[in-house]
Amino acid sequence: MPKLGEFGRIERFFAPLAADLPGAYGLTDDAATVQVPHGYELVVTTDALVERVHFLSTDQPEDLAAKLLAVNLSDLAAKGADPLCYSLVLSLPAHAGDYWVGRFAHGLGESQRNWGIKLLGGDSVSTDGPITLAATVMGLVPTGRMVRRAGAQVGDGLYVSGTIGDAALALAQFERTGEVHPYLRSRYRRPTPRVELAGWVRDHAHAAIDISDGLAADCSHLARASNVRCEIDAALVPLSEPAAALLASEPALRDRVLGGGDDYELLIAAAQAPPGTTRVGRVIAGEGAEILDSAGVPITLARTGWTHG
Numbered sequence: 001m002p003k004l005g006e007f008g009r010i011e012r013f014f015a016p017l018a019a020d021l022p023g024a025y026g027l028t029d030d031a032a033t034v035q036v037p038h039g040y041e042l043v044v045t046t047d048a049l050v051e052r053v054h055f056l057s058t059d060q061p062e063d064l065a066a067k068l069l070a071v072n073l074s075d076l077a078a079k080g081a082d083p084l085c086y087s088l089v090l091s092l093p094a095h096a097g098d099y100w101v102g103r104f105a106h107g108l109g110e111s112q113r114n115w116g117i118k119l120l121g122g123d124s125v126s127t128d129g130p131i132t133l134a135a136t137v138m139g140l141v142p143t144g145r146m147v148r149r150a151g152a153q154v155g156d157g158l159y160v161s162g163t164i165g166d167a168a169l170a171l172a173q174f175e176r177t178g179e180v181h182p183y184l185r186s187r188y189r190r191p192t193p194r195v196e197l198a199g200w201v202r203d204h205a206h207a208a209i210d211i212s213d214g215l216a217a218d219c220s221h222l223a224r225a226s227n228v229r230c231e232i233d234a235a236l237v238p239l240s241e242p243a244a245a246l247l248a249s250e251p252a253l254r255d256r257v258l259g260g261g262d263d264y265e266l267l268i269a270a271a272q273a274p275p276g277t278t279r280v281g282r283v284i285a286g287e288g289a290e291i292l293d294s295a296g297v298p299i300t301l302a303r304t305g306w307t308h309g
């Protein structure tokens with residue numbers, strides 16, 4: 001089959017993902033339009049995934065598509081926004097050819113159906129660098145109702161969704177042996193954004209943040225923004241069964257769990273428990289964030305979270 005080229009790929013693989021979204025104009029114009037219903041505003045977030053920084057060269061295009069949308073949808077959920085549409089930037093080396101792009105687009109289509117979003121537009125460039133994927137995901141909140149990192153109140157509980165540390169433990173296993181527990185691997189390759197919590201967050205949370213850099217680091221971000229002190233009890237941090245088993249056999253991996261990142265879970269400060277979450281700590285007067293061991297002593301982590309540069 002002859003190569004599709006830039007415009008052939010857009011027409012073949014991406015235009016179908018934009019069908020039914022009138023403002024996308026079938027991906028045939030210079031820009032797109034987004035209609036915002038009266039009384040609502042757009043919440044906009046952008047995150048990129050770069051080969052060998054965010055994912056492994058052996059990861060499959062369908063998984064990368066799901067992960068690209070998931071990391072962005074996780075930020076939207078933390079802000080209490082319901083997903084609407086997204087734009088996409090692909091920077092691809094020659095080895096990620098038509099077959100790769102077709103599989104990536106197929107993965108996007110599945111995620112779109114799952115989360116009820118459509119493709120609005122984007123950009124495609126070729127590169128001799130690593131695969132670089134970026135999405136800007138847009139969602140809706142009633143005007144003025146986006147939940148901020150700021151807003152946590154003294155007396156609030158701190159809650160996390162899902163389990164913490166699975167992806168970071170998978171990466172630790174990849175680095176060492178290449179033998180990775182299938183559940184942990186799936187949490188690294190396909191994080192689940194907690195989209196279903198957005199409505200609760202919007203109506204009840206005082207503050208929230210998406211946990212991407214690491215629980216310890218993202219908790220510090222929330223504490224700083226809210227001008228409060230956050231304390232987390234390490235023993236309360238929810239672990240999956242495989243993560244707990246791995247940690248029991250290798251206690252030193254605790255730091256990876258608490259500071260490794262790639263969780264794409266939510267950390268929520270609220271007066272009551274969000275459904276399906278675990279209470280991990282509390283908001284008190286003061287500043288900074290600490291994770292306490294079972295004796296109540298702050299844990300010093302080699303790294304509280306991931307930073308770029």
Ligand SMILES: Nc1ncnc2c1ncn2[C@@H]1O[C@H](COP(=O)(O)OP(=O)(O)O)[C@@H](O)[C@H]1O
Pocket residue numbers: 046047075210212213
């Ligand atoms: N290159 C950039 N240009 C403009 N704003 C940026 C850039 N990189 C990050 N930001 C902004 O900095 C803040 C923190 O970014 P980040 O840590 O990536 O957030 P998150 O963990 O929610 O994805 C956000 O408000 C984001 O929009």
Ligand SMILES: Cc1ncc(C[n+]2csc(CCOP(=O)(O)OP(=O)(O)O)c2C)c(N)n1
Pocket residue numbers: 047048052053054055056071171212213260261262306
């Ligand atoms: C191959 C590989 N190495 C390391 C990591 C770990 N890692 C890379 S970036 C990152 C933090 C999250 O990414 P970032 O771009 O900071 O997302 P944001 O905080 O903007 O949502 C983590 C934990 C990884 N996911 N994959």
Ligand SMILES: [Mg+2]
Pocket residue numbers: 046047
């Ligand atoms: Mg970001």
Ligand SMILES: [Mg+2]
Pocket residue numbers: 047071072075210212
């Ligand atoms: Mg993010």
Ligand SMILES: [Mg+2]
Pocket residue numbers: 212213306
């Ligand atoms: Mg980050």
